[in-house]
Amino acid sequence: MKWDILKVEDLYQGFFKLCRLRLSHGRFAGGEPLVVERELIRRGPAAAVLPYDPDTDRVLLVEQFRVGAIESPHGPWLMETIAGLIEPGERAEDVARREALEEADCSLGELVLAHEYFSTPGSSDERISVYVGQADLSAARSGIHGLVEEGEEIRTHVLPADEAFDWLDRQQVDTAFPIIALQWLRLNREMLQERWGSG
Template identity: 35%
Template sequence: MKKTLNIHSKTIAYQGFFRIELVDFQHSLYQGGMSPNIQRELFNRGQAVVVLLYDLAKQCVVLIEQCRAGALDQAHKNQDDHQAWLIEPVAGMIDEGETALEACEREVLEEAGIALNNFEYITQFYPSPGGSSEILHLYAAELDSDQVAEYSGLEHEVEDIRIIRYPFDQAKQQLLNGEFNVASTIIGLQWLFFQRLAS
């Protein structure tokens, strides 16, 4: 089947820290012909890097915890403020004119307080393609976990970050128990335990 896509228009509905676009498009159908015009609101976040930090010598993974806007509503509905604090790998947007590797270096320094340049590319993925154009570039880096800070974050970006060192056994068990709820955390840990450390 030849897949065909026609984008008729794309207009900006909102421009702030992020952008929302209105997209009018058609696509080819599996059984022939073209779809009717489809209109969708598209959350345009750009592209970002995610860096899973791990320490083979000390058998631990380094993750960060911070309050996240995307989790506020669910925490409020469940009347449990703690649910707004999520556990994730280091991550951040790729700035204009910046490469993914440069973004990795910058974000690790900002969020973990350590300078690294030994990044291993894992994959890239769409975390929520039904309504967002964001692409995440997932990397990993080995480090000495004794060198990371306890707390970090840029004051002018209102970041308040706690750094957590998880023993491999604990992180793997929590992964298998379904206790992590951030896609990049789950995907990164699956790579670590079932690809990088698989024997």
């Protein structure tokens, strides 16, 4: 089916950009195209990564304040994977590595793409690349990280993979990045231990 953008109106430019689109698109039932107006948050692509140590069978998660969860019954501090926006000219893998250093002081080895998806395509153009990254977490400790100039205060949690899966099952993890990464790891942990393990 065909679609066409008829008009774009910029409404707001801040950390994200908001615009209004007037567009037309074909109908499943056929006939004249449907003409609609929709607001679109231009957030752009992002990358997320779950560091995993196959030798200690531990993962690293981060916890930080999220304004979108301000009315959550659990509070706005969410358990997540490391993540960041992809700037023009950057590769998703490079962003995952950079953010791991900034948010958790964690160097990554090989990255495996778990999944790519649109986060909220009804209102945003954000597309996420989710990775699981090879990491040595044998000496890693929970701590506070992030870039002060970006208003970040990020607490890291290094924990056994089975404990992270338990957090997931008890809905203590309730954002898409870590849900997807942890579910993927649960299905592929043995493969990564054979591929990345030292013995």
